[in-house]
Amino acid sequence: xxxxxxxxxxxxxxxxxxxxxxxxxxxxxxxxxxxxxxxxxxxxxxxxxxxxxxxxxxxxxxxxxxxxxxxxxxxxxxxxxxxxxxxxxxxxxxxxxxxxxxxxxxxxxxxxxxxxxxxxxxxxxxxxxxxxxxxxxxxxxxxxxxxxxxxxxxxxxxxxxxxxxxxxxxxxxxxxxxxxxxxxxxxxxxxxxxxxxxxxxxxxxxxxxxxxxxxxxxxxxxxxxxxxxxxxxxxxxxxxxxxxxxxxxxxxxxxxxxxxxxxxxxxxxxxxxxxxxxxxxxxxxxxxxxxxxxxxxxxxxxxxxxxxxxxxxxxx
Amino acid sequence: xxxxxxxxxxxxxxxxxxxxxxxxxxxxxxxxxxxxxxxxxxxxxxxxxxxxxxxxxxxxxxxxxxxxxxxxxxxxxxxxxxxxxxxxxxxxxxxxxxxxxxxxxxxxxxxxxxxxxxxxxxxxxxxxxxxxxxxxxxxxxxxxxxxxxxxxxxxxxxxxxxxxxxxxxxxxxxxxxxxxxxxxxxxxxxxxxxxxxxxxxxxxxxxxxxxxxxxxxxxxxxxxxxxxxxxxxxxxxxxxxxxxxxxxxxxxxxxxxxxxxxxxxxxxxxxxxxxxxxxxxxx
Numbered sequence: 001x002x003x004x005x006x007x008x009x010x011x012x013x014x015x016x017x018x019x020x021x022x023x024x025x026x027x028x029x030x031x032x033x034x035x036x037x038x039x040x041x042x043x044x045x046x047x048x049x050x051x052x053x054x055x056x057x058x059x060x061x062x063x064x065x066x067x068x069x070x071x072x073x074x075x076x077x078x079x080x081x082x083x084x085x086x087x088x089x090x091x092x093x094x095x096x097x098x099x100x101x102x103x104x105x106x107x108x109x110x111x112x113x114x115x116x117x118x119x120x121x122x123x124x125x126x127x128x129x130x131x132x133x134x135x136x137x138x139x140x141x142x143x144x145x146x147x148x149x150x151x152x153x154x155x156x157x158x159x160x161x162x163x164x165x166x167x168x169x170x171x172x173x174x175x176x177x178x179x180x181x182x183x184x185x186x187x188x189x190x191x192x193x194x195x196x197x198x199x200x201x202x203x204x205x206x207x208x209x210x211x212x213x214x215x216x217x218x219x220x221x222x223x224x225x226x227x228x229x230x231x232x233x234x235x236x237x238x239x240x241x242x243x244x245x246x247x248x249x250x251x252x253x254x255x256x257x258x259x260x261x262x263x264x265x266x267x268x269x270x271x272x273x274x275x276x277x278x279x280x281x282x283x284x285x286x287x288x289x290x291x292x293x294x295x296x297x298x299x300x301x302x303x304x305x306x307x308x309x310x311x312x313x314x315x316x
Numbered sequence: 317x318x319x320x321x322x323x324x325x326x327x328x329x330x331x332x333x334x335x336x337x338x339x340x341x342x343x344x345x346x347x348x349x350x351x352x353x354x355x356x357x358x359x360x361x362x363x364x365x366x367x368x369x370x371x372x373x374x375x376x377x378x379x380x381x382x383x384x385x386x387x388x389x390x391x392x393x394x395x396x397x398x399x400x401x402x403x404x405x406x407x408x409x410x411x412x413x414x415x416x417x418x419x420x421x422x423x424x425x426x427x428x429x430x431x432x433x434x435x436x437x438x439x440x441x442x443x444x445x446x447x448x449x450x451x452x453x454x455x456x457x458x459x460x461x462x463x464x465x466x467x468x469x470x471x472x473x474x475x476x477x478x479x480x481x482x483x484x485x486x487x488x489x490x491x492x493x494x495x496x497x498x499x500x501x502x503x504x505x506x507x508x509x510x511x512x513x514x515x516x517x518x519x520x521x522x523x524x525x526x527x528x529x530x531x532x533x534x535x536x537x538x539x540x541x542x543x544x545x546x547x548x549x550x551x552x553x554x555x556x557x558x559x560x561x562x563x564x565x566x567x568x569x570x571x572x573x574x575x576x577x578x579x580x581x582x583x584x585x586x587x588x589x590x591x592x593x594x595x596x597x598x599x
């Protein structure tokens with residue numbers, strides 16, 4: 001027997017694959033539109049025309065853009081990301097370590113923010129209309145409407161300047177003891193958690209409130225079940241799909257968040273690598289970092305959609 | 317006793333009455349808009365001139381909110397910064413909402429392959445994280461104000477498109493559209509005279525939210541040094557310039573942040589408290 005959700009999921013995956021193709025074309029051509037000839041830039045002003053021509057040939061620069069795109073995309077698929085212009089190292093090596101650091105940061109943030117957001121979101125929905133609910137709402141709107149760098153600078157002001165608990169700038173190089181780890185990760189994670197969690201809280205609250213408006217929730221209430229029981233036993237199981245969807249969507253915002261946070265706190269992750277690459281105009285490195293981010297983002301939003309399909313009981 | 321709020325029980329507010337919080341939001345927005353317009357005539361000191369002997373000077377009678385990392389007057393710089401932050405964001409949001417809404421209405425009215433093509437393509441664009449898109453474009457073509465405006469506008473077209481299309485699809489099935497079609501009206505007439513007037517309220521509310529996103533993204537890019545370039549500075553760039561004052565809590569780094577927050581929070585306040593009649597369909 002075939003599951004009716006399968007074709008939907010399959011078509012969603014196909015759409016993601018097509019999206020990935022469009023995104024990679026966009027990334028490739030955006031970065032190759034650069035004015036100036038790459039070979040001349042690399043070799044400098046003093047290079048002989050022969051040397052430039054040789055390098056152009058070696059880098060396939062003399063071939064049409066479509067062919068170059070195919071070379072590049074083929075390289076990506078086989079794990080060959082090319083060589084960095086700036087320091088002549090294989091990009092795969094440059095990215096690998098940074099990627100692990102960024103994933104650590106994102107992972108810790110997820111571990112902190114998901115339970116926090118679920119607790120606050122669900123309790124706010126349970127006590128809808130109360131002072132607590134309104135406080136949570138105001139706080140989350142406030143956080144969503146300020147830029148990430150402001151949360152980061154406020155965190156520095158409060159914890160490093162005012163309380164003097166933590167150093168203003170953290171380096172992840174020397175993490176030996178647990179207190180070091182805590183000191184290094186505290187502020188970046190705090191900043192990211194604020195942004196990610198406030199969105200998650202809003203969406204979780206909305207999902208639970210929506211299920212509370214359904215006839216069966218009202219029925220349970222009329223039957224005499226307490227507000228807490230209605231939320232936990234009746235509404236929550238049916239809100240799991242939207243909530244997991246909200247988690248995946250909110251976590252996709254980490255992609256933008258880490259760019260700011262890694263720069264401010266000088267955290268050696270992949271976003272910092274990319275911002276530095278933009279400063280030195282190291283195109284292959286920018287392309288690869290951009291693709292890593294896009295793939296991560298795409299995986300999260302596709303996961304969110306697939307979960308939404310799976311959570312729909314009518315399709316089960 | 318506990319109660320459950322059902323849609324039917326929701327009280328209907330009289331049309332077009334904004335509450336106090338909304339009015340406060342509106343007043344702050346108007347304040348910044350006026351500042352952006354008249355900034356060059358009210359700044360106490362020339363923006364680029366070093367007027368204080370002290371850098372990161374404190375709040376004083378002479379310099380109302382201190383001086384920056386070179387000893388320039390912060391008040392003047394923030395007032396002028398309003399021009400860039402508000403101006404760039406406003407132009408960008410107008411372009412993106414205009415393009416998005418027009419394309420969205422066309423897609424909804426025409427349907428068929430055009431709708432599919434536009435929806436698929438813009439969905440794909442939506443799968444590029446916005447900050448990343450900004451980074452790549454700035455890396456490719458460099459940062460100037462026209463580039464910034466266009467980049468910001470392009471990033472938010474898919475969102476505006478999706479929103480307008482969803483609204484327009486609902487209107488498109490109504491009888492008066494069928495009547496107009498039978499009369500032989502063209503697409504242009506349909507979108508301008510039949511659909512637009514029916515979705516304009518929610519579309520404007522959405523424009524406000526998108527304005528907030530654009531202000532945040534622009535500030536973020538400027539903060540990374542990829543937005544407005546010196547000698548000009550928007551609020552994000554002002555925070556970046558003066559970030560060195562952060563360890564000792566200099567007013568030069570705090571006030572530009574406060575300026576951004578007042579603008580974005582007040583737009584949110586206004587939108588959340590818009591009269592029911594406008595908000596009705598925007599949910």
